[in-house]
Amino acid sequence: MLLLFTFLLVPGAGAATDSATCFGCHGSMEGDVKVEQEKYSKSVHGSFDCVTCHMAPKGDQHQGLGGAAPDKSVKELAASLAHKSTKDPIAQSACITCHPDLYEAYKKSVHGQNVITKKSTDGPVCTNCHGSPHYIQARPSAESKVHLFNVVESCGKCHEEKHMSEKYGFSPLVMERYLESFHGRKLKLGHAGAPSCASCHGSHDIKSAKDPSSPVGNLENKKKTCSECHSGATEKFVAAITHKPLHPIAHWSEIGLILLTVGTFIFIIIHVLLDIYADIRDRLFRKGGNH
Amino acid sequence: MDKNIPQEIERFDLSVRIQHIIMFTTFLLLSFTGWGLKYAYVQPSSAWITIWGGAKVAGIIHRVAGIIMLMDFVYHQFYLLNLARKKDLRLTIVPMPKDVIDAFHNFMYFFGFRKERPYFGKFNYMQKFDYWAVYWGMFIIGSSGLFLAFPVTASMLFPAFTTQWIWDILFIMHSDEALLAIVFILIFHFYNEHLRSEVFPMNWMWLTGKMTIEQLKHHHPAEYDYLYGKDKKK
Numbered sequence: 001m002l003l004l005f006t007f008l009l010v011p012g013a014g015a016a017t018d019s020a021t022c023f024g025c026h027g028s029m030e031g032d033v034k035v036e037q038e039k040y041s042k043s044v045h046g047s048f049d050c051v052t053c054h055m056a057p058k059g060d061q062h063q064g065l066g067g068a069a070p071d072k073s074v075k076e077l078a079a080s081l082a083h084k085s086t087k088d089p090i091a092q093s094a095c096i097t098c099h100p101d102l103y104e105a106y107k108k109s110v111h112g113q114n115v116i117t118k119k120s121t122d123g124p125v126c127t128n129c130h131g132s133p134h135y136i137q138a139r140p141s142a143e144s145k146v147h148l149f150n151v152v153e154s155c156g157k158c159h160e161e162k163h164m165s166e167k168y169g170f171s172p173l174v175m176e177r178y179l180e181s182f183h184g185r186k187l188k189l190g191h192a193g194a195p196s197c198a199s200c201h202g203s204h205d206i207k208s209a210k211d212p213s214s215p216v217g218n219l220e221n222k223k224k225t226c227s228e229c230h231s232g233a234t235e236k237f238v239a240a241i242t243h244k245p246l247h248p249i250a251h252w253s254e255i256g257l258i259l260l261t262v263g264t265f266i267f268i269i270i271h272v273l274l275d276i277y278a279d280i281r282d283r284l285f286r287k288g289g290n291h
Numbered sequence: 292m293d294k295n296i297p298q299e300i301e302r303f304d305l306s307v308r309i310q311h312i313i314m315f316t317t318f319l320l321l322s323f324t325g326w327g328l329k330y331a332y333v334q335p336s337s338a339w340i341t342i343w344g345g346a347k348v349a350g351i352i353h354r355v356a357g358i359i360m361l362m363d364f365v366y367h368q369f370y371l372l373n374l375a376r377k378k379d380l381r382l383t384i385v386p387m388p389k390d391v392i393d394a395f396h397n398f399m400y401f402f403g404f405r406k407e408r409p410y411f412g413k414f415n416y417m418q419k420f421d422y423w424a425v426y427w428g429m430f431i432i433g434s435s436g437l438f439l440a441f442p443v444t445a446s447m448l449f450p451a452f453t454t455q456w457i458w459d460i461l462f463i464m465h466s467d468e469a470l471l472a473i474v475f476i477l478i479f480h481f482y483n484e485h486l487r488s489e490v491f492p493m494n495w496m497w498l499t500g501k502m503t504i505e506q507l508k509h510h511h512p513a514e515y516d517y518l519y520g521k522d523k524k525k
Contacts, residue, residue, distance in 0.1 A: 182439070182462070185331035191346035230443050237446035239454035247456035254463045261471040268479040271417075274401035279488055281403070 017065045022050040040134045044141075053094035053133065071097070080116045081125060091133075095126045105205035122164065129154050146203070148196055149187065152178070155197045170209065174243040181241070193229070200225050296519050300507055302413075303500035310367055311497055314425070317360035322473050324353040329466050357436050364429045383413040383514070386423065390416040413514040421480055428472045435465040 026035045040046055051057075051067030055074075070078070070090050077093035078085075085092035096103035106112040106126075114123035127133050131145035131154075139146050145154045152175075158164050160175035171177070178184045178197070186194035198206075200216055207214035215225040219235060226233035246254070303311070327340040327349060343349040374380035394416050396409035409415070414422070438445035438461050449457050484494045496502060508515040 179332070182328075185328050186346050186350070188331045189327065189337055189340045189346035189349075191350070193347065232443050234443070234446060236449065236451055236454050237443050240442065240446070240458045242455075246459055250456040250459035250463065253456075253460045254467070257463060257467045261467055264471060265474060265478075268475060272478055272482045274398070275482070275487075278401045283488070 017049070017051045017067065019050045021065070022054075026050075035134050043135045044138045045133070045136055053091040054088060055090050055094065058088065070094070073100075077103075077116070080119070083119050084115060084121050085125060092125055092127065095133075102204045109202075109204060109206045110208045110211065111206060122158070122167070124158070128157075146198070148192065149190065151196045151198055152184070152187065159197075168208075171243045171245070173245050177243045177245075183241075195229065296504060299501045299503045300518070301500050302502050303496060305500070306370055308497065308500050310363055310370070313363040314360065317356040317363065318472075318476070320352055320356040321360065322469070324349040324356075325466075325469055326473075328353075329470070354440050357433070357440070361429065361433050361437070364425070364433070381413070384419055384422050386416070386419050390419060408510075410513050411511050412517075413511055415511070417479070417483060421483075424472070424475060428468065431464050431468045432472065435461040435468075439465060 023035070023037045026033060027037045028034075035050075045052075049067065051065070055067045055070045057065055070093075073096060074090060074093045077096060078089035081089045081092050107116060111123045114120045115125060129146055129151075130136055135143075137144040137147075141147060142149065144150065156175045159170065162172055164170075165172040165174070179188070183195050187196060201207075201209070202215055207217060209216050212218045212221075215221050219238065222238040223233050223235065226238050230237065324340075324343050327336045327343065328346075330336050340346055340349050343352060371380060389412070393409040393411060396405060397416075399405040400408055438448075442458075446454070484490060484497075485492060504515070507518075
């Protein structure tokens with residue numbers, strides 16, 4: 001009888017564990033081991049069994065649980081991600097089983113190089129940009145972390161960090177200058193044609209802007225990238241966007257214009273207030289006078 | 292009253308009245324749509340832009356209104372040229388040294404050092420300020436707006452050494468000076484032509500173009516004397 005029970009609860013090696021088994025615990029646990037079953041089922045991968053990605057869950061509590069044996073490429077990636085993904089590097093690497101082309105692009109990107117080759121903890125793996133794998137949505141969904149209107153925020157998680165800009169040599173104002181630009185403002189207001197970070201810099205295959213192979217890495221590529229929206233973009237045109245701090249000439253022009261604006265405000269406000277005062281005074285004390 | 296002196300006088304002819312209507316209609320459209328972009332990160336800008344048909348449509352409204360406004364402005368220059376051709380153009384709106392004296396006198400009057408308003412001409416210094424502010428706006432906001440609307444073409448006009456800062460300056464010019472224009476209109480023009488107790492709720496001259504002789508004599512005594520005065524008969 002006991003044997004039968006054990007047999008039912010713990011399926012034998014080779015047989016994939018049913019998701020219901022996992023949710024039996026993880027559906028009601030607290031903290032980051034909790035997975036909301038309903039939300040999970042609505043994600044783009046909601047029909048997957050847990051063990052599709054969590055092929056070999058760690059720990060005694062998971063003994064006998066698991067799915068298909070991870071293939072070689074997943075194992076290799078898991079080994080290279082072990083420094084960054086401590087919980088379940090196999091699951092973290094499982095994306096590549098179905099998305100090998102994106103993995104190939106990512107592996108060569110500045111992000112992938114940093115994580116996989118340089119073994120840095122900086123730089124994103126899939127879930128850093130796409131959000132929790134349990135609730136992942138396709139990019140056209142407004143809930144997707146990489147949706148046109150959300151991706152800037154996702155990039156900003158690292159790219160507005162000062163220590164990141166110092167370490168990797170990008171402009172510390174890259175986010176600020178983008179957000180205040182026409183591109184950033186239009187995107188904020190929901191203009192579907194406005195470019196996000198990824199529109200110009202690429203996504204899975206992203207390169208450092210200092211890398212000549214980046215879509216913004218050299219003059220010719222810049223011209224090509226800008227031309228996608230601004231046909232006929234020239235050398236002088238592509239210089240418009242740098243994400244660098246304001247040039248001193250622009251900075252002092254701005255201050256000049258602000259002084260002019262504030263000066264005019266003060267003058268007209270005083271003028272109008274005095275006018276109101278004189279009007280009231282004349283009506284009260286100089287009846288039949290000037291008004 | 293002298294029989295030769297009419298009851299009222301036309302200050303704005305039909306063409307000028309239409310020019311003004313086009314100017315303020317486009318001004319309002321530009322302000323409403325531009326404000327949403329300027330304060331894109333301040334709520335409820337997104338909702339506000341939705342009222343205008345979303346970011347894309349609001350952008351089209353802004354560009355079309357801007358071009359109509361510039362055309363209105365250009366038309367006004369031809370209108371002036373035509374007046375000059377007919378020898379009908381008096382330079383009454385041109386700022387003169389007397390305007391500085393008038394402004395000084397007006398402040399004296401505000402503070403009670405003078406009993407009367409200055410001896411204003413056809414247009415007082417505030418009206419001249421109002422008028423020339425439009426030129427400033429057209430020059431600063433209109434030109435930068437055109438460049439920003441057609442950036443690829445504009446980039447060919449600018450010399451290479453300007454590329455590092457010209458776009459930021461154009462952006463600041465367009466955005467800051469538009470705010471100046473809006474606040475200027477909202478405070479100065481609205482007070483003078485709408486809220487002032489004498490004209491509230493508005494100065495109907497924008498529709499009728501006419502001012503009574505009493506008002507002319509009172510507010511523009513120099514013009515009255517020029518037209519009907521004893522020394523300077525027309």
